[in-house]
Amino acid sequence: xxxxxxxxxxxxxxxxxxxxxxxxxxxxxxxxxxxxxxxxxxxxxxxxxxxxxxxxxxxxxxxxxxxxxxxxxxxxxxxxxxxxxxxxxxxxxxxxxxxxxxxxxxxxxxxxxxxxxxxxxxxxxxxxxxxxxxxxxxxxxxxxxxxxxxxxxxxxxxxxxxxxxxxxxxxxxxxxxxxxxxxxxxxxxxxxxxxxxxxxxxxxxxxxxxxxxxxxxxxxxxxxx
Numbered sequence: 001x002x003x004x005x006x007x008x009x010x011x012x013x014x015x016x017x018x019x020x021x022x023x024x025x026x027x028x029x030x031x032x033x034x035x036x037x038x039x040x041x042x043x044x045x046x047x048x049x050x051x052x053x054x055x056x057x058x059x060x061x062x063x064x065x066x067x068x069x070x071x072x073x074x075x076x077x078x079x080x081x082x083x084x085x086x087x088x089x090x091x092x093x094x095x096x097x098x099x100x101x102x103x104x105x106x107x108x109x110x111x112x113x114x115x116x117x118x119x120x121x122x123x124x125x126x127x128x129x130x131x132x133x134x135x136x137x138x139x140x141x142x143x144x145x146x147x148x149x150x151x152x153x154x155x156x157x158x159x160x161x162x163x164x165x166x167x168x169x170x171x172x173x174x175x176x177x178x179x180x181x182x183x184x185x186x187x188x189x190x191x192x193x194x195x196x197x198x199x200x201x202x203x204x205x206x207x208x209x210x211x212x213x214x215x216x217x218x219x220x221x222x223x224x225x
Contacts, residue, residue, distance in 0.1 A: 058222060067089070069092045071144065091122050093126050125130075141179045149186055152189070171199065
């Protein structure tokens with residue numbers, strides 16, 4: 001008997017400002033591919049939700065904290081934040097117009113429609129590295145999920161975000177006592193060291209086991225103050 005496997009079906013393919021982005025369906029899952037690199041899909045979402053919850057739990061109980069979500073992705077982090085009435089302003093920075101479109105009036109709206117309609121939510125079309133370097137706004141939490149991890153970036157420009165200069169920009173955007181949470185496809189002890197050297201406190205990593213391979217990870221750090 002010949003085994004039958006689901007074949008991914010491309011739903012949309014666009015040339016964006018940073019290369020090709022593709023949305024495809026593989027069985028029941030929706031997947032985002034950037035320049036041939038698998039980024040994420042809708043199969044689980046536990047670690048994306050942990051990204052938001054861990055940041056919230058690490059805050060000092062301040063009312064209605066403002067959160068910046070770096071990367072819209074498949075929408076799990078945004079939807080989870082909007083489902084929590086404890087968050088105040090929710091700002092999502094996404095650089096790919098195609099991804100924003102897939103959420104506004106495409107297949108990913110099934111995940112994010114309610115969150116996009118939430119009056120607390122604002123979508124900013126911008127490169128996250130540029131945004132944290134240039135914005136005058138500040139936040140209580142930064143929840144960043146734009147790469148497969150500090151050592152596995154989607155584009156070379158993103159590498160600067162995890163450098164001492166990039167973390168200094170994140171510190172500037174964070175309010176005193178604010179939390180930086182960074183998603184990664186694997187734990188990175190090296191990045192933990194970089195966070196400590198950048199002056200962050202309470203540096204730790206939470207892991208989410210996956211079916212195969214190393215666990216997903218959320219790196220957490222607190223700005224002193």
